[in-house]
Amino acid sequence: MFDYAPLWISLRATVLAAVIVFALGTLAARLCLDIRGRFAWVLDVLFTLPMVLPPTVLGFFLLVIFGRNTFFGKLLSDAGMPVIFSWHATVIAAVVVSFPLMYKGAKGAFEQVDQEHVWAARTLGMSEFGIFVKVMFPEAWPGILAGLALSFARALGEFGATLMIAGNIPGKTQTIPMAIYFATAGGDMRTAWIWVAVITIVSCVALAVMNHFGNKGRS
């Protein structure tokens, strides 16, 4: 019987990561619009760094942060939620690697919003929150969606950081990319082929769905 567990583990990690990254990335992008000067530059570098660092480096940092030897890791472990080698680790790794794509996409989209619309809204007495929700968000939506599509794809394909903090525990933390790697390494080409096909189909479907909604938002 073929073991479908990697599919469910991958989907769970990717969908949860996409939801978290959507909220965090959009908020971070909005926050950065208001900050000027050197601090803005530092934040931008910090938020973009996971995109340029090798995933193994990210995995290393995550191990340091969540490992059982640190205060934070110990706290979580004592609270009955050890992160390392748990399914939560697959989500955390996916969030970290896909965050910059969402952040960059949303920031670019917010910067494209017509400033006259924003100022017109202010002269009408709308609150900054109201302007964000009613004026900026709808105008930036296609760009935000593009960022979300890219981060979803990136989270689905995540391998390096996941291997370092979640490991390769079949039925628990083994995602599709992990299953492909270990099937190939073990010479099980049939299993590898199946997972390659599955991940390709899931990626295409996800991008098609988001393109559809992106076009709908425009027309």
Place this chain on the structure above:
Amino acid sequence: MELEVSIKKTLKDFTLEIDFSVSKGEIVGLLGESGSGKSMTLKSIAGIVRPDGGVIRLNGTTLFDSERKIDVPTRNRNVGYMFQSYALFPYMTVAQNVACGIKDPSKRKETVSRNLELLHIDKFADRYPRHLSGGQQQRVALARLLAASPSVIMLDEPFSALDNELKDSLQEELKSTLERSGCPILFVSHNREEVQRYCTRSLHLSEGRLLP
């Protein structure tokens, strides 16, 4: 005096130094070449740009005073500003656009329909701005502005985006609508004839200063 402006701002090519006032019910034309500081003056009053120094008062309330360090945010200034591009929100219907500036939710529906009727755009209520002509868009922008019941109305080149034929038919209508609003009105234009036709009085701006 309803609106009092006395501001100074250093711009790239010259210094904007302007001092004037507009009373209730008066339509004052601000005339000048493009780049003479007209839009900058409107933007200072609206709080979109910050003057280097001076005072702006509206109905006795200080909106800006560099010495007393007062700079009321745009949101609380209650200024009606019609942008040259009209700046309608593209993802909202005409009715939603007009509803944006209405502060009292219980009067929202009634205020929207009253202003849509006033400007004869009630039949476009559910359309989006991009499906409207330039003249129709201008009426929506004006309806949105009036629905917010501003304390001052500022129009930045209101006819620059319209063709001549449409201008003539709109102008009379706009004039009577503005006169009924009963608040000080500033009308920016580079067209002398337009200003003479419309305004009770005109100010001529050149390189940031008012000509006598």
